[in-house]
Amino acid sequence: xxxxxxxxxxxVSATGRVLADVLIDGxxxxxxxxxESTLLGHDLASTADKVIDATGKYVIPGGIDAHTxxxxxxxxxxxxxxxxxxxxxAAWGGTTTIVDFAVQTAGGRIEDGLASWHExxxxxxxxxxxxxxIVGGVDADSLKALAKxxxxxxxxxxxxxxxxxVFMSGDGELLRAMxxxxxxxxxxxxxxxxxxxxxxxxxxxxxxxxxxxxYHGKARVWxxxxxxxxxxxxxxxxxxxxxxxxxxxxxQAAAQIAAARDEGKNVFGETCPQYLYMSxxxxxxxxxxEWGAFEGAKYVCSPPLRDSGERHQDHMWRSLRTNxxxxxxxxxxxxxxxxxxxxGRGDFRKIPNGMGxxxxxxxxxxxxxxxxxxxxxxxxxxxSTTPARMFGMYGKKGVIQPGADADVVVYDPNGHTSIGxxxxxxxxxxxxxxxxxxxxxxxxxxLSRGRVLIEDDEYxxxxxxxxxxxxGQSQYLI
Ligand SMILES: [Zn+2]
Ligand SMILES: [Zn+2]
Numbered sequence: 001x002x003x004x005x006x007x008x009x010x011x012v013s014a015t016g017r018v019l020a021d022v023l024i025d026g027x028x029x030x031x032x033x034x035x036e037s038t039l040l041g042h043d044l045a046s047t048a049d050k051v052i053d054a055t056g057k058y059v060i061p062g063g064i065d066a067h068t069x070x071x072x073x074x075x076x077x078x079x080x081x082x083x084x085x086x087x088x089x090a091a092w093g094g095t096t097t098i099v100d101f102a103v104q105t106a107g108g109r110i111e112d113g114l115a116s117w118h119e120x121x122x123x124x125x126x127x128x129x130x131x132x133x134i135v136g137g138v139d140a141d142s143l144k145a146l147a148k149x150x151x152x153x154x155x156x157x158x159x160x161x162x163x164x165x166v167f168m169s170g171d172g173e174l175l176r177a178m179x180x181x182x183x184x185x186x187x188x189x190x191x192x193x194x195x196x197x198x199x200x201x202x203x204x205x206x207x208x209x210x211x212x213x214x215y216h217g218k219a220r221v222w223x224x225x226x227x228x229x230x231x232x233x234x235x236x237x238x239x240x241x242x243x244x245x246x247x248x249x250x251x252q253a254a255a256q257i258a259a260a261r262d263e264g265k266n267v268f269g270e271t272c273p274q275y276l277y278m279s280x281x282x283x284x285x286x287x288x289x290e291w292g293a294f295e296g297a298k299y300v301c302s303p304p305l306r307d308s309g310e311r312h313q314d315h316m317w318r319s320l321r322t323n324x325x326x327x328x329x330x331x332x333x334x335x336x337x338x339x340x341x342x343x344g345r346g347d348f349r350k351i352p353n354g355m356g357x358x359x360x361x362x363x364x365x366x367x368x369x370x371x372x373x374x375x376x377x378x379x380x381x382x383x384s385t386t387p388a389r390m391f392g393m394y395g396k397k398g399v400i401q402p403g404a405d406a407d408v409v410v411y412d413p414n415g416h417t418s419i420g421x422x423x424x425x426x427x428x429x430x431x432x433x434x435x436x437x438x439x440x441x442x443x444x445x446x447l448s449r450g451r452v453l454i455e456d457d458e459y460x461x462x463x464x465x466x467x468x469x470x471x472g473q474s475q476y477l478i
Contacts, residue, residue: 002026002049004450008035009054009410011400013061014381022059023048024406027449031402050452052445054410060380061400062096062127062407062448063362064387067246067270067329070100071120075352077340079333083124084463085428086332086358091126091453091461092426093359094443096407097397097469098332099130099387101158105167106137110145114152118468125466127448128407130391132189133157136166138173146177147184153470155392156187158246161228162195162302175235182241185473187391189244192228192253193220193303202349213296216348217280217304222250222312225303229253233260233267242266242477244390247331249275249303251315258324266477268390270327271316273357273364274301274433279308297341298431300351301331317373320382327390328365328382330357334429355433359426362409363417363439370440392472406450415442426459 004024011020011032023031023044031040045051070086072079081089083100090098102117104110110133117131133149135142135157146157159174160167169177174190181188202219205211210218229245233256236243248254248269260267283299291297299305306312319325333354335341344351357364362383368374374382388398396405417424417439421432446454453461 002450003047004050004052004406005044005048006052006054006059006408006410007045009057009059011059012376012380013399014377014385016377022400022408024450027406029400029402029404029406032400052410056414057444058411058413059400060409060411061384061398062409062446063094063383064097064393064397065090065095065330065332065358065361066099066327066387066391067331068098068100068358069331069333069354072101072103072333074333074354075350076343077335077352079354080336080340080429081332081334081356081358081427083121087125087127087129087466088459088461089359089426091446091448092443092459094362094409094411094446095358096127096446096448097129097393098127098358099132099391101134102131103134104136104142108137110135110142110149114154121468123464126453126461126463127466128469129466130393130469130471134167135159135177136169138169138177143176143180146180146186150185150473153468155185155471155473156189156244157181158189158191160191160195161232162191162193162198164195164199168195171231171235174232175239178236178239178241182239187242187244187474188236189246190232191247192225192232192245194224194228198224206347206349211347212293213300213348213351214280214285214293216300216351217284217306220302220304222252222306222310225250226252226256229256233257233265236267237265242474244268244270246270247272247275247303248325249306249312251312254315254319254325258319261324268327268476269325270329271320271325272329272331273361274305274355276313276316276368277364278305279313280305281308291337294345297344297351298337298433299355300341300348300353301355302353317368320374321378326386328361329387330361332356332358334427334433336430338430356427356429357433360419360434362443363441364434364437366411366441367439389475392474393469394475406447408447409443410445412442412444415444416440417442
């Protein structure tokens with residue numbers, strides 16, 4: 001077993017920071033030591049196989065992105081990052097665990113969906129990975145399979161009130177699934193937008209000749225998100241099931257979650273970096289020489305980027321500070337502008353939905369520390385500790401302490417990262433969703449279970465290193 005010592009850094013956790021050395025034996029953290037301590041000997045560095053100098057830097061638990069869609073089939077094509085390329089890019093950006101979504105659709109079996117995703121990911125990932133289960137078809141068979149998912153280490157599943165005919169479930173189906181989830185300790189994740197009503201508005205816009213990507217945002221107005229969020233909170237309450245609302249983008253939806261939490265309900269909320277930094281006008285409404293008004297197709301995601309005049313972004317940051325929202329995941333689901341997004345030229349409804357962020361989440365959230373939106377400790381909590389607890393991995397993941405997996409990032413607050421397709425971009429699509437973003441920090445070293453994946457701006461990982469994580473129950477539930 002090889003011994004690694006991370007020396008001289010400031011270990012930052014969700015609850016504080018301390019100057020400490022981190023000792024790693026093989027894949028596991030075995031000690032967090034006062035730098036002056038001689039308890040384990042006078043010169044640990046000389047007995048270690050590898051010493052990483054973290055002087056002046058932060059030593060944090062590896063990022064956990066709990067919402068990614070590698071190679072997801074969508075709109076007649078597939079998300080451009082595979083498990084291989086997506087997890088490698090994640091590692092570059094300091095993320096050492098993803099939780100991706102296995103898919104079942106109406107008529108299909110949950111067991112088959114899960115098995116298929118295991119097959120796609122096995123041997124491909126550079127970092128550890130878990131699965132949520134998408135349940136797109138509720139019937140007697142799928143409800144039975146849902147109840148057994150915790151035995152497979154899959155303790156959360158996602159349903160949709162949007163995408164009629166593809167992933168959407170009706171209210172009765174949602175309720176039935178939530179009842180099973182509540183009884184079996186599963187966390188229900190919900191894509192909350194009123195799909196059928198959105199489709200009507202979208203159809204009317206297209207009929208009026210309003211076909212540019214910008215109108216994707218105009219079709220999916222905030223009222224549709226607030227309504228669906230409120231509805232699923234009520235359904236979960238009736239079903240006595242805990243609820244996790246994914247990718248919250250509207251301040252009104254966040255307020256529904258906050259109100260439910262104030263009443264003591266087991267309701268949680270996640271937002272994404274795009275809803276903290278991007279807007280309908282600036283991004284969906286963008287134009288370029290190359291693409292004209294179709295430039296905005298790079299920023300088509302659902303829920304959409306919102307009107308800056310409505311001031312959703314400020315509210316999302318505030319909600320993260322106040323813990324009205326607890327999570328930041330990426331909803332990573334990128335498509336190439338050429339050939340893939342182009343399917344929707346002349347009709348925004350045909351643009352596959354999704355952006356690519358898995359590589360940049362740790363950095364983008366750190367910029368929130370720089371600008372004073374969140375504290376350093378809250379940063380660590382948001383990018384690692386809470387996801388670990390929320391999805392039943394804490395102890396092994398999400399913390400630097402003896403017994404934890406040695407998933408560790410050395411982060412340099414005096415470094416700099418310029419994001420852009422020709423600058424920092426290791427994801428597998430033909431543009432950067434974050435072109436031009438500048439980060440006042442840098443991911444220096446990344447370890448996954450003791451193995452160095454990134455050091456000196458070089459990649460040392462390999463596909464197949466990443467292992468499937470059998471997750472336990474959400475550690476926020478009582
Ligand atoms: Zn979704
Ligand atoms: Zn998603």
